[in-house]
Amino acid sequence: MEALVAEFVAFVRSRAMPEPFVAAYQQIARQFLAAFPGVPPEHFGVEEVDAFLRRAEQTGASEQQLKNARTATEALVWYMKNRARPSLQPPPAAGPPTRTEERVSFIRDVQVADLGACRSSDLSSRGIFIETLATLNVGDELELSFRLEHEDPPVTLSARVVYAHPMGAGLAFRQVEPQVQSRIDRYLAMARGGD
Structure with missing residues (x-):
């Protein structure tokens, strides 16, 4: 499980996700995978996401926490189904960033x-x-x-x-x-x- 979480986090980080979101995605990915220990990664889908969110709601998660959990778990499920695609590998360095405005x-x-x-x-x-x-x-x-x-x-x-x-x-x-x-x-x- 930890290897998959580390791989997912590396993918999220390679897509320029801000660091606070990376940490949240990592935590949610661990919780999600731990909730379904017998399910192979390639078999995760909408049913597991919905079951995970129902459990979170039953334990008192706020609406915003549920929204964040849905975004992170759907991203993880998408990643697990598509991680073998060459297009998901980090792009090569392309020189200095073109952004001109500080964010x-x-x-x-x-x-x-x-x-x-x-x-x-x-x-x-x-x-x-x-x-x-x-x-x-x-x-x-x-x-x-x-x-x-x-x-x-x-x-x-x-x-x-x-x-x-x-x-x-x-x-x-x-x-x-x-x-x-x-x-x-x-x-x-x-x-x-x-x-």
Whole structure:
């Protein structure tokens, strides 16, 4: 079991998942696999995910914990079914990153048209990273809505997928209205400590 968890964690980490999420995925993967000791990895599916979530709910898990557990266990099941694919091997180093904007940690619910609720992990003045198991392709156009602060009115804008992998996507904002850009920039300055 530990070898499989380590392999899954290496995969998650290779996909630029922020470290707090990597640790959470690791913990949930261990709990999930331990809950079904007699099931071979390639036989895991929706039934085991649902049973695991029912058990978590019965032990008092919050709605957010259940949502996080579903995301992590579905990612693990997907990985176990697809781990032999060559495309899941880490890509070769491609030179320096092309990102020009500093990102800040940004753990929020993000509503995405046609996808529903997703979870973000970081934000910059030009984009956001969302976690989703939905298949997204580079170039896809999305409509997003999220709150910068929990009591603020939501920010609604368009974005394009610029980076996609099986558990999430990097999105670049498109045609941001000046007042929305100003709100994002103010939030980022505050999050960076008033820089």
